[in-house]
Every structure is written in C-alpha cells, then in structure tokens.
Amino acid sequence: MPTVSMTVNGKEVSAEVETRTLLVQFLRDHIGLTGTHVGCDTSQCGACVVHVDGKALKSCTRLAVQCEGASVTTIEGLAANGALHPMQQAFHENHGLQCGFCTPGMIMSAVDMVERLGNKLDEKTIRQELEGNICRCTGYHNIVKSIAAGAEAMK
Amino acid sequence: MYPFNYHQPKSAEEAAHILAANPEAKILAGGQTLLPTMKQRLAGPSDLVDLGAVGDLAGISEKGGTLRIGAMTPHAEVAKSPVVAKAIPALAALAGGIGDPHVRSVGTIGGSVANNDPAADYPAACIALGATIHTTNRDIAADDFFTGLFQTALADDEIITAISFPAAKKAAYTKFRNPASRYAIVGVFVAQAAGGVRVAVTGAGENGVFRVGEMETALDKNFSADAVAGIAVPADGLNSDIHANAEYRAHLITVMAKRAVAAAG
Structure with a gap:
C-alpha cells in the first residue's frame, strides 16, 4: 500500500492507504479529522468540501493518492488561536444551520466563494454558488444570510 | 470501489505506454465522472493513469x-x-x-x-x-x-x-x-x-x-x-x-x- 503525505491544516501528516482510499476517508479515518462530513457519497451534496491547494473540491470525489504533497484545509483548520473564523462566527450569529450536518461543507464553500468573488455577495450570487451544497433541512434562508454577513466580516 | 493500481506519469507519452501495457486501464483526469462511477462499481479499471502530474496538458x-x-x-x-x-x-x-x-x-x-x-x-x-x-x-x-x-x-x-x-x-x-x-x-x-x-x-x-x-x-x-x-x-x-x-x-x-x-x- 502506498504511503501518502500531505499538509493538513498546516500540519504534516502521512498514512499508509489503499489506492482507492478517498481524500475524505483519509481525513476522517486515518487522520481523525471528522469535521468533514460524508452526506451523499455520490458527489452531489457538498458536505465533504475541503480546500486543496486553494481550490474548493468534494473530498469524496478525490483520491488520497492524488493529494500527495498537497496542502489541505478542512473545517478544523479555519479557527485560528481559539477564535472562530469570521464565516463560522457569521453562521453562529445568523443561525445558519438547522441540524448542522451540511454546515462544514457550507462554510468551506462560503470561504472559497469569498476568496473567488470578493466580500460583496448578493443573494442571487450566493444561491447560485451554493449549487453544489445541499441542506436536507432546506435551511437555505439563514445560510445565505450567514454567508453575506461572513463575507463582509472577512474584509 | 474495486481496488486498482495507481500510476502518476510525468508525460503524456509515458501515460500512453502504461495504457498500452494495461488493456483494462483508464485515464484519470479530473475524475468528476470516473470516480463516482467507480464508487458505484459501474466501472472497475485494473489501473488508473492519473494525468495530474503531466504539466504541459x-x-x-x-x-x-x-x-x-x-x-x-x-x-x-x-x-x-x-x-x-x-x-x-x-x-x-x-x-x-x-x-x-x-x-x-x-x-x-x-x-x-x-x-x-x-x-x-x-x-x-x-x-x-x-x-x-x-x-x-x-x-x-x-x-x-x-x-x-x-x-x-x-x-x-x-x-x-x-x-x-x-x-x-x-x-x-x-x-x-x-x-x-x-x-x-x-x-x-x-x-x-x-x-x-x-x-x-x-x-x-x-x-x-x-x-x-x-x-x-x-x-x-x-x-x-x-x-x-x-x-x-x-x-x-x-x-x-x-x-x-x-x-x-x-x-x-x-x-x-x-x-x-x-x-x-
């Protein structure tokens, strides 16, 4: 079995994995970072979104071996020195969740959205950009509000 | 997903050689169709030839x-x-x-x-x-x-x-x-x-x-x-x-x- 090494949330990690091990399995089962969720496992729901070398992608649709040497950021890597990331804080303040299962993917997608499109995000843009993230509770209203507020706060 | 051998060639020519030597191999580009298909076991290639490290593509x-x-x-x-x-x-x-x-x-x-x-x-x-x-x-x-x-x-x-x-x-x-x-x-x-x-x-x-x-x-x-x-x-x-x-x-x-x-x- 190959040994895969990458940087996850600033820390060097490595593990021996099967070639078919998905990035999300590597993160959850081998590294013990269970904040990244598996919702659908069919590449549709976006609960597993993480950032790999600055790009937001679905970690259930990426092999761990493809990420050799990569720099990965998960939901656990957003808060710095015990303080919530502005986007996490915005979800907290705007109650941007119901059951909370999709929240890690929503927040990782939201941060990526701001990095790509800037701090002024209107409702239409946010909803369009959330195409790849499904909230089974249909709690989109407050999620959209949270992302708009978080985007402002990230200035 | 069925198991497979993984290759990461550095050039398209090297990738073509691996494909020629392994008739049941498949190319992995972005993987946004292939990996979901493999997860459903609708595809089971013997080898995956990842083009991710071929820089000039x-x-x-x-x-x-x-x-x-x-x-x-x-x-x-x-x-x-x-x-x-x-x-x-x-x-x-x-x-x-x-x-x-x-x-x-x-x-x-x-x-x-x-x-x-x-x-x-x-x-x-x-x-x-x-x-x-x-x-x-x-x-x-x-x-x-x-x-x-x-x-x-x-x-x-x-x-x-x-x-x-x-x-x-x-x-x-x-x-x-x-x-x-x-x-x-x-x-x-x-x-x-x-x-x-x-x-x-x-x-x-x-x-x-x-x-x-x-x-x-x-x-x-x-x-x-x-x-x-x-x-x-x-x-x-x-x-x-x-x-x-x-x-x-x-x-x-x-x-x-x-x-x-x-x-x-």
Whole structure:
C-alpha cells in the first residue's frame, strides 16, 4: 500500500492507504479529522468540501493518492488561536444551520466563494454558488444570510 | 470501489505506454465522472493513469483566431479566462454552467470530451464550432471524433492533449438543465462562422451530440430566431427517461435553438 503525505491544516501528516482510499476517508479515518462530513457519497451534496491547494473540491470525489504533497484545509483548520473564523462566527450569529450536518461543507464553500468573488455577495450570487451544497433541512434562508454577513466580516 | 493500481506519469507519452501495457486501464483526469462511477462499481479499471502530474496538458492560449485549451484545464479556468471570454464568450459561459463550483474547479475539458456523455456540454461546442481534438497520436476533427453513446474515435492508448476552437462570428449555448445534476436535458450550441452556421444538440440524442441540418440551412439564409421557430425535430432517436420523454426533448430543441440564436445576436 502506498504511503501518502500531505499538509493538513498546516500540519504534516502521512498514512499508509489503499489506492482507492478517498481524500475524505483519509481525513476522517486515518487522520481523525471528522469535521468533514460524508452526506451523499455520490458527489452531489457538498458536505465533504475541503480546500486543496486553494481550490474548493468534494473530498469524496478525490483520491488520497492524488493529494500527495498537497496542502489541505478542512473545517478544523479555519479557527485560528481559539477564535472562530469570521464565516463560522457569521453562521453562529445568523443561525445558519438547522441540524448542522451540511454546515462544514457550507462554510468551506462560503470561504472559497469569498476568496473567488470578493466580500460583496448578493443573494442571487450566493444561491447560485451554493449549487453544489445541499441542506436536507432546506435551511437555505439563514445560510445565505450567514454567508453575506461572513463575507463582509472577512474584509 | 474495486481496488486498482495507481500510476502518476510525468508525460503524456509515458501515460500512453502504461495504457498500452494495461488493456483494462483508464485515464484519470479530473475524475468528476470516473470516480463516482467507480464508487458505484459501474466501472472497475485494473489501473488508473492519473494525468495530474503531466504539466504541459493544462493552459489556454489564442493564436490567429484559434483558441487552444489544454486537455487538463478545469472548467473553472475556462469560465474565468479573459482569453476565452474575448475569443469565444459562449464557450466561457458554457464552462461556467457545468456542474457546480466544486466540480468546475476539478473537472476538465479533456475528460468531458473523452467521456462523451450524451448530456455533456462540451461535445456540443466542439461540433458547433468545428473544433479539432489533438491527441498523442494525431489531430481529429470533432465531426469524426464523437462516434456514439460514450464512444469516441480515441484508441485505447491515445490521450487527448488539447482542443482547438476556431473563433466564430456569433455563437451561443443555451441549455435546459436537469435541476439536480445540471446536465443538459437539451442543450443547443449555435455558431455562425466563415463556413456557415452550425447547430449542435446535446442531451437529447440516443447516440449523443448531433447536428440539425434543416436549422443550419435556415439560419444560413436568415440568422434569426424566427428562422428556426417553425422547424420541428422528429422525436425518433431521442432519449426518453424520467426527466423528459422524446417528444418533450424534441420540442425543447426548437425552443433552445431559438433562444441560442437570439442570444448569439
């Protein structure tokens, strides 16, 4: 079995994995970072979104071996020195969740959205950009509000 | 997912050698179709040949009115490229409408074209714009490339390296998309170039992308939405599934063609 090494949330990690091990399995089962969720496992729901070398992608649709040497950021890597990331804080303040299962993917997608499109995000843009993230509770209203507020706060 | 051997060649030639030596091997580009298919155990390749480390397969350039896009260029790069936006804005818009942001950041033009999914967007652009598919062995005209449902002219050990699109005078792509998958239920790419007008339809045909000759003739004479409004495409040979039956798809082709012509101006 190959040994895969990458940087996850600033820390060097490595593990021996099967070639078919998905990035999300590597993160959850081998590294013990269970904040990244598996919702659908069919590449549709976006609960597993993480950032790999600055790009937001679905970690259930990426092999761990493809990420050799990569720099990965998960939901656990957003808060710095015990303080919530502005986007996490915005979800907290705007109650941007119901059951909370999709929240890690929503927040990782939201941060990526701001990095790509800037701090002024209107409702239409946010909803369009959330195409790849499904909230089974249909709690989109407050999620959209949270992302708009978080985007402002990230200035 | 069934187990497989993983290869990460440094060049397209090395990748072609691995493919030639392993008849059950498959190429891994962005993996946004292949990996979900493997997870469902609908595909079980013996070997995966990851093109991620082949550096010279990605990138966008323009020369003498022809746009060249490297096979490993992700949809998101095509969508936001100022070079594409200037040369063929309809192609940038098409790329920006594939899947969702996470799929677009990883999924590639070469993967989409090689897979020839009957509901994929890029095959319509290739046919309508008269693209050329460059491979490790040769150059293939788009007209000769898409040979049927998930079938292409590619040999087993042949790899797409880039795709060239001649710029059109006018072009637009309009799709009626499945709201869940974002694949085209019907997508129509209309392009007016020096050689005439081309109308390519994706999402509808049982054998994948096809042209509508009657619409092309009408648009050659009069490039306006009215010119195609009265042209009905027969439902024979169109897909019927839970999303839309063949008659509905036939109707949508005319509607999407009208909208595409209007958008192309």
